């Protein structure tokens with residue numbers, strides 16, 4: 001499934017190219033990639049995949 005987010009340059013919802021999950025130091029996961037239209041760097045706050053969440057566990 002394609003990952004999409006809002007690009008502030010295109011002022012439209014665009015497909016994130018080269019989308020990848022990145023985990024921040026505070027354990028939050030984001031999707032990072034580039035706008036498929038203008039090539040701008042995009043970051044989308046993401047809900048972690050379920051398998052990922054299970055590995056992290058809960059407090």
Ligand SMILES: [Zn+2]
Pocket residue numbers: 007008009010014035036037038039040
């Ligand atoms: Zn764009």
